[in-house]
Structure formats: C-alpha cells, structure tokens
Amino acid sequence: MTVLLHPVDKVIRVHNSSARVNLSIDLLGYYSSGGVSTFFPMPKTTRLHQGFPLEAGGQFALALRGVQGISATATAVAVNVTTLSASEATEVEVFSERRTASWTATPYPGTVTTSSLIVPIGPDNGMKVYNARGKVTVAVDVTGYFDVRSGGGRYVPLRHINHNYSSGNGTGATAFDSGLPAGRAVDITVTGRDGVPAGALGAMLTVSARLASEATTVEVWQREHGNTGWASAATEQLLPMSVSGRPARNNGVLTGLPPSGTLNLSHSKGIAHLRSYIHGYYIGGA
Incomplete structure (x- = not known):
C-alpha cells in the first residue's frame, strides 16, 4: 500500500486493534515533488505470465519494457502477483536485481493470494519471481507502468x-x-x-x-x-x-x-x- 507521511514528523504509524501480532514493514519506494516518473494505467489488467508451477529455490525472469503495451522507457511496473496450488507453506518474492527476503506473498496449501506492488525495472529490462519451498503456481498481471516521458499521472x-x-x-x-x-x-x-x-x-x-x-x-x-x-x-x-x-x-x-x-x-x-x-x-x- 501507499501511505502518506505525517506532515510534521514525517513518520507513519501502525495500530493493532486486539491481541498481539508480529509485523514486518518493507519500504519499496517513495513519491516526491521532484520525481520524474509518472503513472500510465493499462485500460485492462494485462497478463504477463500465465502461471506455471515454480519449484523450490527456482525463479523465472519476465521481460517488461516493450511488452504488452509497456513503454520501452518505463522505469517501474504496477503488477498483481497471484499464487495458487502451493504444495507446502512457502514464500514468493518479486524483485528486479537481487533478492532481499522481502516476501511478496506467503502462500500455503489450499489458498489463493493476490498481492499488488510496484516493481522497479531491472538492468535486464525486466523483473524476477522466486519461490522458496515446495511447488507453487505464480501468475503475473500488469495494471500500469511508470515512465519518464510526458503524459502520465x-x-x-x-x-x-x-x-x-x-x-x-x-x-x-x-x-x-x-x-x-x-x-x-x-x-x-x-x-x-x-x-x-x-x-x-x-x-x-x-x-x-x-x-x-x-x-x-x-x-x-x-x-x-x-x-x-x-x-x-x-x-x-x-x-x-x-x-x-x-x-x-x-x-x-x-x-x-x-x-x-x-x-x-x-x-x-x-x-x-x-x-x-x-x-x-x-x-x-x-
């Protein structure tokens, strides 16, 4: 999600309503008044990867620039990552250059999860998806991209x-x-x-x-x-x-x-x- 910083102390605050829970917060990026990339939405959610079983320790790469309407000069993409048919509890990570153990999804058998995130495009013009354990099917859809050219939001x-x-x-x-x-x-x-x-x-x-x-x-x-x-x-x-x-x-x-x-x-x-x-x-x- 995207969170507004407090106008005075420039922090975010997290509240838990009951019991106890462990939280992990990962920073993916930020917006600033001097930013040069703007958002170009897709008219429809567009499938980039149909979804095939990914083995434990396996990863696959997806080309992004110039694919499915994404600009050849795009800097990042907004994607939905869906996991299903996990053979055991696992973690799935989406990244552009190197893994950081910042998990995108934590699927387990019998569940379907969809996670939305903004991913910077790596030096190979794409992004990668990694699975930690067992087998899991991963599908990737794009909802828009960010670009330095004019005309975006x-x-x-x-x-x-x-x-x-x-x-x-x-x-x-x-x-x-x-x-x-x-x-x-x-x-x-x-x-x-x-x-x-x-x-x-x-x-x-x-x-x-x-x-x-x-x-x-x-x-x-x-x-x-x-x-x-x-x-x-x-x-x-x-x-x-x-x-x-x-x-x-x-x-x-x-x-x-x-x-x-x-x-x-x-x-x-x-x-x-x-x-x-x-x-x-x-x-x-x-």
Missing part, C-alpha cells in the same frame, strides 16, 4: 483515507444487508467525490472483504473496459466463515480509472461484505 495523496464503498450500509452504492452475492458487480464512483477530481487517471485503494459464506476472491476493474476474469484486487482468498470465524482480508490495489471515473467491484463465490477505501489518486498535468 503524478500521485496526489489524500490527507485522510476515505471510505468510498461498503456493501453493508450502502456507502458509495446500493446496500446489501446480508452481504454482496457472488457475481453481482457494483459501480463505485471514484472521481468527483472524496477529494478526487474529475479526470484522475488512476487511484490507490484498499479493498476489504469479510464475513464470507465460503471461500471467495475479489475483482476490481474499470467499468468501460470490462473484466478480464483475472484476480485484479489484492485480496487473499477468504476461508468460509464457519471454518475461520469472521475473517477479513485487506490489501492495496493500484488501478487505472476510465473516463467515467467508475470502477466495478465483485467477488466469485457465496456471499461476502466488501469495502473500499481510497488513499490517493493520479492526475495528469504539472
């Missing part, structure tokens, strides 16, 4: 994270008291509200899924451009409520915005409550 963080959709109380769209049914797509208007101007090119969101009746995955797509059918939200597959109590999964999503400024949100199975929060947006111009 600069990132503008919101002073406060805004809650722009809830299936439970109807914030931002129609309410579903008992949860959103599988396959039911809801429209979420992003621009023209919550401090996001019309004409924004992209948005940084957190998508939250909870109270699922069965295991489900979540998808976000740009309304005018349609759904690719690939997991575009960075939301780990939910376990059934009867098995795991009342689970919740929250992860960041970097997505482009269509001319209408509207996103569609849906999930795959059963009934679940979905929420969306917006952290900031990308806008063209100086």
Whole structure:
C-alpha cells in the first residue's frame, strides 16, 4: 500500500486493534515533488505470465519494457502477483536485481493470494519471481507502468483515507444487508467525490472483504473496459466463515480509472461484505 507521511514528523504509524501480532514493514519506494516518473494505467489488467508451477529455490525472469503495451522507457511496473496450488507453506518474492527476503506473498496449501506492488525495472529490462519451498503456481498481471516521458499521472495523496464503498450500509452504492452475492458487480464512483477530481487517471485503494459464506476472491476493474476474469484486487482468498470465524482480508490495489471515473467491484463465490477505501489518486498535468 501507499501511505502518506505525517506532515510534521514525517513518520507513519501502525495500530493493532486486539491481541498481539508480529509485523514486518518493507519500504519499496517513495513519491516526491521532484520525481520524474509518472503513472500510465493499462485500460485492462494485462497478463504477463500465465502461471506455471515454480519449484523450490527456482525463479523465472519476465521481460517488461516493450511488452504488452509497456513503454520501452518505463522505469517501474504496477503488477498483481497471484499464487495458487502451493504444495507446502512457502514464500514468493518479486524483485528486479537481487533478492532481499522481502516476501511478496506467503502462500500455503489450499489458498489463493493476490498481492499488488510496484516493481522497479531491472538492468535486464525486466523483473524476477522466486519461490522458496515446495511447488507453487505464480501468475503475473500488469495494471500500469511508470515512465519518464510526458503524459502520465503524478500521485496526489489524500490527507485522510476515505471510505468510498461498503456493501453493508450502502456507502458509495446500493446496500446489501446480508452481504454482496457472488457475481453481482457494483459501480463505485471514484472521481468527483472524496477529494478526487474529475479526470484522475488512476487511484490507490484498499479493498476489504469479510464475513464470507465460503471461500471467495475479489475483482476490481474499470467499468468501460470490462473484466478480464483475472484476480485484479489484492485480496487473499477468504476461508468460509464457519471454518475461520469472521475473517477479513485487506490489501492495496493500484488501478487505472476510465473516463467515467467508475470502477466495478465483485467477488466469485457465496456471499461476502466488501469495502473500499481510497488513499490517493493520479492526475495528469504539472
């Protein structure tokens, strides 16, 4: 996710609501007023790697510049990395030059995870994916890229994270008291509200899924451009409520915005409550 620094002491703060938990925070990069790379969103989530079993200790390389609409001068890519069919608990790392044990995903048998992140493009014009143990299938999709050429969007963080959709109380769209049914797509208007101007090119969101009746995955797509059918939200597959109590999964999503400024949100199975929060947006111009 992308986090706004406190305007005075330039720090971020982390709060835990109950019990105890171990946390690890990795810094992937930063935005500054003097930055030269801007964001160019893809109209649709585009698959870079279809997904094949990756052996323990194995890695594969993906070419990026000049591939699937990515510019030949791109400096970084925004990707969704999906893992499934893990033979045992493992760690998967995405990196550009060298591994740092900053794990992108920690899949285990019977789960599907999708993690969104921004990856700098390495000197070989690509990036790499590594698996620590067992076998796991990894698919990679791109949602946009960063480039030094003109025409992209600069990132503008919101002073406060805004809650722009809830299936439970109807914030931002129609309410579903008992949860959103599988396959039911809801429209979420992003621009023209919550401090996001019309004409924004992209948005940084957190998508939250909870109270699922069965295991489900979540998808976000740009309304005018349609759904690719690939997991575009960075939301780990939910376990059934009867098995795991009342689970919740929250992860960041970097997505482009269509001319209408509207996103569609849906999930795959059963009934679940979905929420969306917006952290900031990308806008063209100086």
